[in-house]
Amino acid sequence: MKTICIDLGGTRAKAGIIENGEIALYSVIPSHSQIPFEEVILNLEELINDLMEQSGSPDLSGIGIAIPGVVNVHTNRLQSVNQKFCGAVGFDFTGWSQERWGLPLVLENDARAALYGEWQFGSGRSYKNICLMTFGTGIGSACVLDEKMLYGGNNQAGILGGHFTVDYNGDLCNCGNRGCVEALASSWKLKELAATDQSEPDFKILFELYRQGNPKARSLAEKYMGIWSAGIVNMIHAYDPELFILHGGIMNSADIILPIIQEYIDKYAWISWGDIKIATSSSVDKIALLGMHHKLSLNQ
């Protein structure tokens, strides 16, 4: 089967035509998560039309879209968001796709899409119990439990790992909760680094400065890695996985991050059955597209 899948991230929308688990065409555009959603939709239409035109063949089985937020997978609509794509809540993605291209559409939370991809095609193959945490503009998560993607009673289970409180006296989060991992150590929190003269600091810059020995960056990165680790241990305690996949652009600095997280888990996690495996994403930019392709195949 052949599909068009889009991973609508907070900064970039990555898209591709996928054929039998292989990415045949790939394209990236800015996602503009803060503009009116009607404009985002127009951009997506252009992106999809471009891909269709480039591929030359109209024999598509469907469209898959991964998006940050709580997705109601029964209605194919966004149920709730946290700051990004606020105008998308309630938007009728199915109707839109039917009207424009006469194609079925599947909407899914972006971290779940990445985990579907890792589980079927990437670092998670052959595992039955997997957690994934993705570090970007926000912090997302997803969970495969007993060979099933976890959804919970109302679509929220597994995806709020970035919104477990790790400091009950900590800062308020965009989500409304207090002291979430995301409130304390996500890239939108990196304004703390602005004092080092970086006007738009991100994790890439943070870890570059860390490598250069910049004391402020080292202290900040160490604090962040401690908070991420506490959040990861909370996910391990919640879901009891055999594999934990770390996803997101920060994994370009996996050589620094992984040993610190591994040491923290060894020291603090209550794991009474053996050793949990920690892995990085097999492809930060593309795995969610493969995940959406897989999810579309389930609906065939």
Added chain:
Amino acid sequence: MKTICIDLGGTRAKAGIIENGEIALYSVIPSHSQIPFEEVILNLEELINDLMEQSGSPDLSGIGIAIPGVVNVHTNRLQSVNQKFCGAVGFDFTGWSQERWGLPLVLENDARAALYGEWQFGSGRSYKNICLMTFGTGIGSACVLDEKMLYGGNNQAGILGGHFTVDYNGDLCNCGNRGCVEALASSWKLKELAATDQSEPDFKILFELYRQGNPKARSLAEKYMGIWSAGIVNMIHAYDPELFILHGGIMNSADIILPIIQEYIDKYAWISWGDIKIATSSSVDKIALLGMHHKLSLNQ
């Protein structure tokens, strides 16, 4: 069917003969969680023999034991404990029951036993997604997800809600983790109250002093209720339940505790689909016995 079920708590062992979901005989003895486990087992034997003798009828279908700790439900053995009944790890409960009475035995984590009871006979009837948290010597939890008790890959999922970090800089917990709910606000932590001249402070005394307006007790109880609430919101974010059951002796002070927890959840939890129901246990002392009875009936 008729069973003997025991809820082996940190302080007391509650036991009963259960017939078709009704408690026919009920007995309580001190549990002595810190003595050698061989002596605990001798006490349990006496307890079981006494109940058998009192009931007069030998037609039992099995024995159910609820115990704190990580229970391997495949082998019927304790996989890991946290301070209580340390000598029980690896003990062959099945062999013991077969040898003494020729009866099948089922071992289960105590919070899961309570939740089985609430779900089948108590506050959780008709719900499909339920979390339970129990506040006692330690803090336990359990979770029913999509009409199934949650176990995870290695028996640990759902039961470590007391060991989610809510203060990543907080005190070390008995379990080895840092800043767990249990490390910050469980009854073994109540030595903080000892300064108010209570030699063996517990939650009952804490909330009695709170009602009397004792300033130290008020401030401590408010701190504890804040920490419990943060832990409960973490469970809600992890498991997406429609019902949250609060269990344990502290629920004698539910008139104080419930409104504060409810207000915290209303303010801080990310629930995008409606209102979660908060309930108290239908019977703190007996519901786990009914839960074990139900679990035995599943194995028939």
